[in-house]
Amino acid sequence: VEHLVRLVDDLLDVSRISRGKIELKKEPLAVSAIVQRAVETSQPLIEARHHAFTVHLPPEPVYVEGDLVRLSQVVANLINNAAKYTDAGGCIRLSVEPADDKIFIRVRDNGRGIDPSALPGLFQLFYQVDRTIDRAEGGLGIGLSLVKSLVTMHGGEVWANSEGRGQGSEFVIRLPCLRESLVCPVSYPADSKPDEGSLRILVVDDNRDAAQSLSLLLSSEGHEVLQAYDGYTALEVALAERPQVVLLDIGLPGMDGYAVARALRQHPALKMTHLIALSGYGRAMDREQARTAGFNGYLTKPVNFDELQSALTQPSFPDRIPG
Structure with a gap:
């Protein structure tokens, strides 16, 4: 039932995007908040398959402008995808890497990998790399198409890398970096200044x-x-x-x-x-x-x-x- 609900939700989202009915509620977001929400969503699947899951965040806070629900959905979809196609006990690594005015979110696994010839069509709606895979695990080829659509709506790009079958895979999201901080100090009243005992x-x-x-x-x-x-x-x-x-x-x-x-x-x-x-x-x-x-x-x-x-x-x- 949970799997069916997820598929229907994804189909509805794809339909809304195609008709221009999705409105993003953009605001300055800490990338760590996006990652936390995504990890919470994907944690049950990771634990069920006994994966070794690690998260690496930069030492300094980094921010993007976006919709928290939708960006968390994007990252969660990539984590879930890695968990599905990585055998029990495998390794999944999520990292956030700032570079100039961009932010890269990478989800890397040591799972089944992808034939390089299949990479160009990977984000097409209903595309399946291996149609012999049990549909209860492989889905209908909706999730990655939804990921690409939502990332594009945020002014970003997404792509996949793999050296082939059995070599694992990496999915990369690139988003514009937001310079201004989400968490700002609470300002004092105009006529009030911190005294020597302020903290x-x-x-x-x-x-x-x-x-x-x-x-x-x-x-x-x-x-x-x-x-x-x-x-x-x-x-x-x-x-x-x-x-x-x-x-x-x-x-x-x-x-x-x-x-x-x-x-x-x-x-x-x-x-x-x-x-x-x-x-x-x-x-x-x-x-x-x-x-x-x-x-x-x-x-x-x-x-x-x-x-x-x-x-x-x-x-x-x-x-x-x-x-």
Whole structure:
């Protein structure tokens, strides 16, 4: 049933594109957010086939202008395609590579590969490289055609490379790079300037309303505030902006707060950054898990702003999380 639903959805999308009925909701996007959403979509298939899957993102944040839902759909289709045609236990690698004013998203596998003579027709609607493949696995030849159409609508290109059968394959998306940052500091009121006690704080929460409300409160106290709405973007912003404090929600989708904290602690430049966990749970085991992940403090939601201010004004943070 799931396979049938996916095929029908793809057919409807192809029909809408051919009739010019799809409208892209373009906005500045962190490429990491696109990748995260795509990986979440494809994760069940990857896990079911026991693939070794790796993601490589650039150290600095990179941005494109596009529709998050559609670009995530494009990348997910390529990951799914790699998973389908890579035998159980195989390897799939997704990488993001900026080059001048372009962004390259590459999905590489060590699967069955493609005969070079088949590459030119690969993105044609209903085209199938091997018609003997079980249709439950091979589909109807819709996904790659949809990928090409959506990438073209974003001003990009997509192509495939393979040295032949049994040699694996690589699919490459090239998109225009957007220079301006998606995550901008929250500005202070015109008559307010940060005082000597101000901090650069990164607020990370997938609930945008909560993140923005907390950021406004902190900025009204004279702090410089940055925002991120997922773990991957939080890592990019932290590496680029080097905040003194990170207020990090634990319950993030995909890459949770514990994983983000561990990743931050692996970077020498961020080892002294103060990490404060924000969580809806206050059990001893939750606090201990946060301490192990590298957090300096732990606050339960809804956050008491007086307690938060007290944590921010402490001259030093505790080495362990109080019970």
